[in-house]
Amino acid sequence: MLAQVTTFAIDGVQPRQVWLEVDIRAGLPGFTIVGLGDTAVRESRDRIRAAILNSRFRFPDRRITANLAPASLRKAGPGFDAGLALGVLAASGQLPAAGLVGCAVFGELSLAGELRDSPGALAVAEGARRAGCARLIVPRQRAREAALVEGLEVVAVSTLRDAADVLAGAPAPPLPPPEPGWGRRDPVPDLGDVRGHEVPLLALQIAAAGGHNLLMEGPPGTGKTMLARRIPSILPPLSREEAVEVTRIHSVAGLHARGLIETRPFRAPHHSISAAGLAGGASPPRPGEATLAHHGVLFLDELSEFARPALEALRQPLEDGQVTIVRGQRSLSFPTRFMLVAATNPCPCGYAGEGERCTCGEADLRRHQRRLSGPLLDRLDLLVDVRRPADAELRGAPHVTSAQARERVAQARERQVARLRETGARCNGELDARAVRGCAALSGEAETELGRAYTEGLLSARGRLRVIRVARTIADLAGSERVRRADVLLALSLRQRVAREALVGA
Amino acid sequence: MSVDVRVCGECARRAWLLERLSGHLDPVRERVAELLELDDRALIQAVGGARHSIIAGEFEARDPEEALEELRARLLRAELEAVCRCEARYPAALRDLPAPPAVLHVLGGLDRLGALLEEPPVALVGARRPSGYGLEATRMLAAGLARAGLPVVSGMALGIDAAAHRAALDAAGATIAVLPGGADVVYPGRHRRLHTRIRESGVAVSELGPGVAPRRWMFTARNRIIAALADLTVLVQGRERSGALVTAGCAARLGRRLGAVPGPATAPLSAAPHRLLRDGASLIATVQDALDALYGIGVVAAPRRRAARLEPPLAALLEAIAEGETEGSACARAGLGLEAGLAALARLELDGLVRRGPGGRYVMVAS
Numbered sequence: 003m004l005a006q007v008t009t010f011a012i013d014g015v016q017p018r019q020v021w022l023e024v025d026i027r028a029g030l031p032g033f034t035i036v037g038l039g040d041t042a043v044r045e046s047r048d049r050i051r052a053a054i055l056n057s058r059f060r061f062p063d064r065r066i067t068a069n070l071a072p073a074s075l076r077k078a079g080p081g082f083d084a085g086l087a088l089g090v091l092a093a094s095g096q097l098p099a100a101g102l103v104g105c106a107v108f109g110e111l112s113l114a115g116e117l118r119d120s121p122g123a124l125a126v127a128e129g130a131r132r133a134g135c136a137r138l139i140v141p142r143q144r145a146r147e148a149a150l151v152e153g154l155e156v157v158a159v160s161t162l163r164d165a166a167d168v169l170a171g172a173p174a175p176p177l178p179p180p181e182p183g184w185g186r187r188d189p190v191p192d193l194g195d196v197r198g199h200e201v202p203l204l205a206l207q208i209a210a211a212g213g214h215n216l217l218m219e220g221p222p223g224t225g226k227t228m229l230a231r232r233i234p235s236i237l238p239p240l241s242r243e244e245a246v247e248v249t250r251i252h253s254v255a256g257l258h259a260r261g262l263i264e265t266r267p268f269r270a271p272h273h274s275i276s277a278a279g280l281a282g283g284a285s286p287p288r289p290g291e292a293t294l295a296h297h298g299v300l301f302l303d304e305l306s307e308f309a310r311p312a313l314e315a316l317r318q319p320l321e322d323g324q325v326t327i328v329r330g331q332r333s334l335s336f337p338t339r340f341m342l343v344a345a346t347n348p349c350p351c352g353y354a355g356e357g358e359r360c361t362c363g364e365a366d367l368r369r370h371q372r373r374l375s376g377p378l379l380d381r382l383d384l385l386v387d388v389r390r391p392a393d394a395e396l397r398g399a400p401h402v403t404s405a406q407a408r409e410r411v412a413q414a415r416e417r418q419v420a421r422l423r424e425t426g427a428r429c430n431g432e433l434d435a436r437a438v439r440g441c442a443a444l445s446g447e448a449e450t451e452l453g454r455a456y457t458e459g460l461l462s463a464r465g466r467l468r469v470i471r472v473a474r475t476i477a478d479l480a481g482s483e484r485v486r487r488a489d490v491l492l493a494l495s496l497r498q499r500v501a502r503e504a505l506v507g508a
Numbered sequence: 509m510s511v512d513v514r515v516c517g518e519c520a521r522r523a524w525l526l527e528r529l530s531g532h533l534d535p536v537r538e539r540v541a542e543l544l545e546l547d548d549r550a551l552i553q554a555v556g557g558a559r560h561s562i563i564a565g566e567f568e569a570r571d572p573e574e575a576l577e578e579l580r581a582r583l584l585r586a587e588l589e590a591v592c593r594c595e596a597r598y599p600a601a602l603r604d605l606p607a608p609p610a611v612l613h614v615l616g617g618l619d620r621l622g623a624l625l626e627e628p629p630v631a632l633v634g635a636r637r638p639s640g641y642g643l644e645a646t647r648m649l650a651a652g653l654a655r656a657g658l659p660v661v662s663g664m665a666l667g668i669d670a671a672a673h674r675a676a677l678d679a680a681g682a683t684i685a686v687l688p689g690g691a692d693v694v695y696p697g698r699h700r701r702l703h704t705r706i707r708e709s710g711v712a713v714s715e716l717g718p719g720v721a722p723r724r725w726m727f728t729a730r731n732r733i734i735a736a737l738a739d740l741t742v743l744v745q746g747r748e749r750s751g752a753l754v755t756a757g758c759a760a761r762l763g764r765r766l767g768a769v770p771g772p773a774t775a776p777l778s779a780a781p782h783r784l785l786r787d788g789a790s791l792i793a794t795v796q797d798a799l800d801a802l803y804g805i806g807v808v809a810a811p812r813r814r815a816a817r818l819e820p821p822l823a824a825l826l827e828a829i830a831e832g833e834t835e836g837s838a839c840a841r842a843g844l845g846l847e848a849g850l851a852a853l854a855r856l857e858l859d860g861l862v863r864r865g866p867g868g869r870y871v872m873v874a875s
Contacts, residue, residue, distance in 0.1 A: 198836075200836045200846055201835055201836060201846065201850070204846055204847065204850075219867070219868060220867075221867075348866065348867045348868070349866075354866040354867045360639075360866065363637045385868075387867060387868035387869070389834060389867070392834075392837070395836075451855075451858065454858050455858055458858060458860075460857070460858070476847075487851075488847075488848065488851040489851075491850075491851035491852070491854040491855055491858075492847055492850050492851040492854065494854040494857070494858075495835075495850040495851065495853055495854040495857075496850070499864055499868070
C-alpha cells in the first residue's frame, strides 16, 4: 500500500515542498529511505521504528520503501521524522490515508514517540500556506511560532499518538499558552536621547526617508555607533509580511524563538568578519549578516578595517537585494535588502580636522583613503561628518525624537511609493541610473547648480547620480514634487568628497 | 631636436666632479655650504678621504671638452637645458652666493626660466607635514602671488612646498621648483604629476646633472639655491629644527628679505616662523603683506578678486566660517535653519568661497 505525506525542507531560508512517499509490500522485512537525504535522514529509520513501537502501534514486518521527492533536492535534518512515521502508519492501514490529504507534517521524533522542538517551524508554516495546505502538524513547542502565519490551522501535538489521533478525526488540542518572554520586544534606542549632532541627525532622517546608504566619518568616541543604533527607530514599521520574513530568517538561523520580530533588525558585525560571514556561505550554506539585516540596518563600524574580500562580497547583495550562493550543482538565494550604514575615522589616528591633534602624515592619509576607496563607496549616497558636540549642545534640548522623525520619514516614503510604482524600486535609494533620470524631476535651477558642481570638479559622474538621488529624497521630505535648487545644494553638502584634497594637500 | 646648452668645459668638469664626489659629501653634509666654496682640487683634497688621490687622478685625466660633450649628450637624452656661471644668461641672483652652482640644469627651457626671472620670485617653504591651516595659508599666498605675476619658488617636497607649486599652477601662474637631484628626477616619487605640470608650464632647476638620484647633502645645497633665487623667502610652518630654517638662514646671509606666516601659539609647527618673526622677519598674513615686503609698503597693490556680492545671511555665514565655527553654529549665527544653512554653504563652496577642510570642516578660501 502507498501513502503520501506533505512536508517542507528548509533550503537556505526558504521552505521547499517535499513529498514523502511510503510504500509497503510483501518481501524481506526492511526499511530503506531514498531521495538524497543526509545522515540525519538516514538515521531517522531507527528513530521511526522505535517511536512507532513505543506509541503502541505496530511496525510492519514487511518491505518498506520511503522516497523523499523531489529526488534532486538535497534534504537535511531530522524534520522529516514525524511525516515519515505517519506515512508508515497510513501505508500499513493503522491510520486513514484520507486524513493526510491537505495536511503538512513537521517535526523530529524521540525514541519514546514524542515530537521534539525543531527550528524553522515558521518557514515550514509559510511554505504550507503557500502550497495550499489547510493544516500543519508541528511540535507543541513550535506551535506559537508556526501560528504567526495566518490562514493555516496549526495543530500542536506532543506525541506521535496525538498526531495520529488528530488525523483519525479527534479534535485538535488547543494551542499551548505562550512561553514567558514571548512577544517581548527589545527596546529600541530613541533619537530623543541624542544631544547635539544636528547635521548627522538630518542626514539620518534623509537616509531613512530615501533608503540611502550612509557613511559617517568622525573621530573616535563622537557617537557614530550611538547614532547608527537609532536608525531602526525612525524607519517605517515592518509590514506583517516583512515581519514574518524577518522572523523566519532569524528563526532558521537559530537566533530567535520569541514570536514575531516587529522591529527592524540592526546588525553590527565586527570588522574581522569573513566574506562568508557577511554575505552568507559555508556548507550547507547559512545566511550571512547581510541576510540577517534584511529589511533592517547593516552597520559596518571601522569600515577601513574590514578585509577587502568581505567588502567585495557585499557588492551583489547591495546591487540585487539578494545573494546567490552556488555549491556544487545547486544555487541558493538569500534575501539581502538592507540599509548599509558605515562608519570610519577620517584618518588613521582619527583626529583629522581636530586642529593639531591629528598626527597622521600624508602617507598615512593616502593609505587610509586607499583602503576606503572601492566599489562599496559608490553605493554610499550620503556622507556626514560626526563631530564632538560642543558643551552647550550637550546641555541643550534634543533636536528631534524618533516619533517625529518616523512621521516625516513615513510621509516621504509614501510620496516615493506613488512615484516609483513603475520602476520596481521602493525608495529613491534603490533607483538605478536610468530610473533616476526618469523620476528626479529636477527644476532648471537645480540642474544648473548640479552642472556647476560637476564642471568645478566637486563631483564625479557617479557622484552626480548619488546627489540627484539624495536631492530627490530631500524634496520628498519637504513635500515638493519638483527637486528645487535648495534640495540639490543640501544634497551637495552631504556628498561624498571625491578627492580628499583637503586631507592630503593634493 | 636640439637643446640650449650654454656651458663651458671647466664648469662641465666641475659638475662631473660633484657627481663623482656625491658619495663623499653625505658624511660631511653639515659643512656642505663651505665645502662647495672650495675650488675643484681643494674640494677633492677636503672630502676625498682615502681615495682623494685616485679621484684627483681621474679629475686631471678628464678633458674639459670631453666632459662637456658627455654632459651635452646626457642633457639631450633627458631633454634638459643648462647654463653655466660663466654665461651671461646665468641667473644673476645666483651670483650672490659664495659658491654659485657651476652649472644650472633646467627642465622647461632656459628661455622660460629667463622670462620667469623678469619678476621678483618669492619662495614659500615650510614643513613636510603641515596642518590644514598651513596648507590653506600656503595656497592663499601662492595663488595670490601667482595672480600678481610673481613666480613662486619652492623645493617640490611634501607638504608646504608641493602645495605652493600646485596653487601657483592652479592660478595659471609661474612656478620654479629647485630639485635636490637631477631636474628630471621626480623626488618625492609621489609628485610625478606635479613634476609633469611644472615641466609643462613652469621650470625645474638643479645643480646636479640629469638622472642623478638625490642624496642627503643635496637638500642642504638645494636650499641655498632657493634662498638665492628668491627676492623674498616666506616660511609657512616648521618645527623647532625645521629644514626650512636652513633656507631662511641662507636668505638672511645673502641679504634677501625674509617673511614668516604666524601660526597658533600652541602649535609646535609655529616654532620656526615665530622664531623668524622675533628676529625681525616680516609678518606675512596676506598677499599684500608679501608685496609690501618686496616693493615697500603700498607701492604695489595685490590684484583684487572679483568680490562676490553676497546677500546678508550668506555674508554672515561666510564670516562665521572664517572664524572657525562648525556648520551648525555658523548657520545659527547667520539666522538660517540647518537645512537652508547647509544649502547656503554648498552654494558658497560652488562659488569658491569656502572649501571642505580636514575632517569635512568648512574652511574659508582666503583671497
